[in-house]
Amino acid sequence: MENTVRLNNSVEMPRIGYGVYQIPSSITERCVRDALSVGYRSLDTAQCYGNEHAVGKAVKASGIPREEIFVTTKLWGGRGYKDTVVSIDDSLTALGMDYLDLLLIHEPTGDFHEIYRAMEDAHKAGKLRAIGVANFLEKSYRSLLETARIVPAVDQIETHVFRQQKAMKTLLADHGTIHESWSPLACGQNGFFRNPVLKEIGNRYGKSNAQVGLRFLYQQGIVIIPKSTHLERMKENMDILDFELTQEEMARIKALDLDRSMFGWW
Known part of the structure; x- marks a missing residue:
């Protein structure tokens, strides 16, 4: 799947x-081997998921050259510079890799300015091709920019049809940070898979609610990382490139925005 976005340091990242x-x-x-077999070339994990080792094993077993797979992981529980240095090496060891394509701070806790400084140094040392953040909303994102030497390449935040993050999308674009969605299908919350607006639009194209919701984000340039443990759903979540939502359809979906989290985390 050759469908990428260029990060602010010219690294290419798959959009799905x-x-x-x-x-x-x-x-x-x-699951990762299945995903790779149907064409995914970007994998998103995290230290707190407890499955970095399995992701690394799948990448190695796939036979696909490492440089063709974009691997993201996220730091968890760091307090400052020194433990971040150790934490980065721990992830590389768990994944069985010499470098990461993207490393994110999982949430704005601890001394995230110092955590990010350690990431900047690891980037300079060649361990990280790109660095960024997750769950940084306006206050924490602006705060980080005050001390960052490298503008975050990505901010991964809860984004789906019920929480569209319109203000953050504009703010990130203004600073050259890519907007990435976690939980692009809202984990099925708020009746996502039964939503009549998504269903009506999907019927026009022979697409599911999931595909319409993913296309809505994709069409705005938002990077998406849907999850499924089922091969057919993995294929379905990728199959969103053969149709385009009209302005009227986009407007109807934009009207679904509740502007609040479905999970109450951030």
Whole structure:
């Protein structure tokens, strides 16, 4: 799948990736191998998911050259510079890799200015091709910019039809940070898979609610990382490139925005 976005340091990142949040480590290797087999070339994991090792095993077992797979992980529980240095090496060891394509701070806790400084130094040392953040909303994002030497390449935040993050999307674009969605299908919350607006639009194209919701984000330039443990759903979540939503359809979906989290985390 050659469909990428150029990050602010010219690294190419696939616009559709595969997320492994809440996938048990016992089946993660199989799921990632399935995802790679149907064309995914971007994988998103995190230290707190407990499945980095399985992701790394799947990448190695796939036979696909490492440089053709974009691997993201996220730091968890760091307090400052020194433990971040150790944490980065721990992830590389768990994944069995010499470098990461993208490393994110998982949330704005601890001394995230110092955590990010350690990431900047690891980037300079060649361990990280790109660095960024996750769950940084306006206050924490602006605060980080005050001390960052490298503008975050990506901010991964809860984004779906019910929480569209319009203000953050504009803010990130103004500073050259790519907007990436976690939970692009809202984890099925608020009746996502039964939503009549998505269903009516999908019927016009022979597409599911999931595909319409993903296309809505994709069409705005938002990177998406849908998750499924089922091969057919993995294929379905990628199959959003053969139709385009009209301005009227986009407007109807924009009207679904509740401007609040479905999970109450951030």
